[in-house]
Amino acid sequence: MKKFWKKATALLCAAAAAVQMASFSAFAMEPDNIQVLALGDDCLVPAENGSAADILAAYYGGVAVNRAETGLKASDLLSDMKTDTALQKDIKQSDVILVSIGVNDLIAPILYENTDLIDGSKYSTLADLTNGLTRENAFLVDARLYNIMPGVVQETAKNITSVMTEVYRLNPYANIVIQTINNPLAVDFNVMQNEWGISQNRTAAVGELYGYINVYLQGGTTNGGTEIPEGLNQTIQSLPNVSIADFYASYIGGRGEYSMGLILSDIEHMNMHFTPVGQVLLAAAAIASDPLLAEGDGKVIANAYAETGMDTLLAADRASMDQIIQNCTGNQRKTYELGDVNENGQIDTTDAFRTLMASSYASIGAKSTLTPGSRRAADADGDNAITMNDAYLWLMYTSMIAMNVEVDLETYLEENGRGLSV
Numbered sequence: 229m230k231k232f233w234k235k236a237t238a239l240l241c242a243a244a245a246a247v248q249m250a251s252f253s254a255f256a257m258e259p260d261n262i263q264v265l266a267l268g269d270d271c272l273v274p275a276e277n278g279s280a281a282d283i284l285a286a287y288y289g290g291v292a293v294n295r296a297e298t299g300l301k302a303s304d305l306l307s308d309m310k311t312d313t314a315l316q317k318d319i320k321q322s323d324v325i326l327v328s329i330g331v332n333d334l335i336a337p338i339l340y341e342n343t344d345l346i347d348g349s350k351y352s353t354l355a356d357l358t359n360g361l362t363r364e365n366a367f368l369v370d371a372r373l374y375n376i377m378p379g380v381v382q383e384t385a386k387n388i389t390s391v392m393t394e395v396y397r398l399n400p401y402a403n404i405v406i407q408t409i410n411n412p413l414a415v416d417f418n419v420m421q422n423e424w425g426i427s428q429n430r431t432a433a434v435g436e437l438y439g440y441i442n443v444y445l446q447g448g449t450t451n452g453g454t455e456i457p458e459g460l461n462q463t464i465q466s467l468p469n470v471s472i473a474d475f476y477a478s479y480i481g482g483r484g485e486y487s488m489g490l491i492l493s494d495i496e497h498m499n500m501h502f503t504p505v506g507q508v509l510l511a512a513a514a515i516a517s518d519p520l521l522a523e524g525d526g527k528v529i530a531n532a533y534a535e536t537g538m539d540t541l542l543a544a545d546r547a548s549m550d551q552i553i554q555n556c557t558g559n560q561r562k563t564y565e566l567g568d569v570n571e572n573g574q575i576d577t578t579d580a581f582r583t584l585m586a587s588s589y590a591s592i593g594a595k596s597t598l599t600p601g602s603r604r605a606a607d608a609d610g611d612n613a614i615t616m617n618d619a620y621l622w623l624m625y626t627s628m629i630a631m632n633v634e635v636d637l638e639t640y641l642e643e644n645g646r647g648l649s650v
């Protein structure tokens with residue numbers, strides 16, 4: 229490290245003394261593609277229009293990798309990340325990491341583990357489940373869960389925190405986004421009664437279950453008296469080093485608004501996969517979660533939204549949710565060139581300093597300061613990490629340019645290890 233500073237200081241002085249900058253030739257070396265990773269559960273499993281990760285990858289002009297799995301719990305994801313080296317590699321190589329986790333941890337005890345009261349596995353539609361459920365059973369479920377849910381919520385919160393700590397440990401340079409957990413039973417009860425013909429009492433039973441899940445997510449006390457001091461979404465909201473894609477509130481809706489579950493997910497078929505419009509919302513909420521994520525092609529979002537055919541309905545019925553999507557449709561993708569970390573069209577010591585800052589922030593455990601594009605631009609040695617070595621390579625390069633040394637960027641970077649490590 230000492231050696232680096234000595235070299236860097238000498239080079240900086242040389243660079244600062246000169247005014248000449250390296251500007252781009254037609255043969256400037258291409259940076260690697262931005263990679264978007266989907267990690268976690270059902271919500272990010274691709275719909276017909278792909279997953280939110282595919283939409284985001286198109287928005288950045290990059291590539292998507294999807295490692296989401298139906299039914300995955302926080303504990304599963306945690307153990308996968310510790311043992312699956314291919315998964316670790318995917319995390320290390322990604323610029324934007326989308327995480328959805330926690331909903332299965334809550335749903336399992338309610339719908340699948342108290343089979344004498346409710347056996348969710350027997351039903352293939354929410355209508356059938358509702359018709360098989362009495363309000364009394366719904367209350368008994370709450371009583372049954374009284375003793376275990378505070379522990380389940382606590383354990384899940386611990387696992388979600390560990391998952392996010394581990395993602396950040398593996399890749400402190402990426403923009404990491406976790407979504408708040410939606411309540412899968414936040415559905416429009418009018419549809420259940422009027423279109424599916426389910427009685428008010430049966431619908432109210434689902435309403436009871438919905439109410440319990442809300443307390444597990446947002447904290448408080450259930451009808452049966454189960455006290456949850458901190459809900460899972462409250463834990464998620466306070467996670468360090470990550471940004472929060474939050475649409476929990478607009479999913480449920482305010483007073484007088486109906487809940488969006490039947491539109492954004494396939495819960496109608498007892499399936500928590502998100503629908504095409506749900507995936508667009510997930511992508512837009514991720515973009516909205518951090519100003520660093522804004523630099524992308526808003527037309528991708530606008531087109532994906534229009535293709536779902538749900539844009540008019542959402543605009544009319546849930547303005548708060550439509551707004552999350554509309555907010556990113558005007559965004560523009562910046563072109564990024566290798567070395568031009570601040571995206572101003574030239575490579576100079578400012579870019580080297582940005583690279584240095586990004587590597588320092590990561591080393592002291594602070595959140596990423598680079599956009600996905602500038603992260604790729606900063607990665608001189610192409611190892612998918614932003615380290616002192618990248619800062620050093622840019623300092624050396626700009627110094628040589630400043631001193632009128634003839635240097636070809638591609639040859640220079642290749643001679644200094646670019647393309648050797650993956």
Ligand SMILES: [Ca+2]
Pocket residue numbers: 567568569570571572573574575576578579
């Ligand atoms: Ca620059």
Ligand SMILES: [Ca+2]
Pocket residue numbers: 606607608609610611612613614615618
């Ligand atoms: Ca690097």
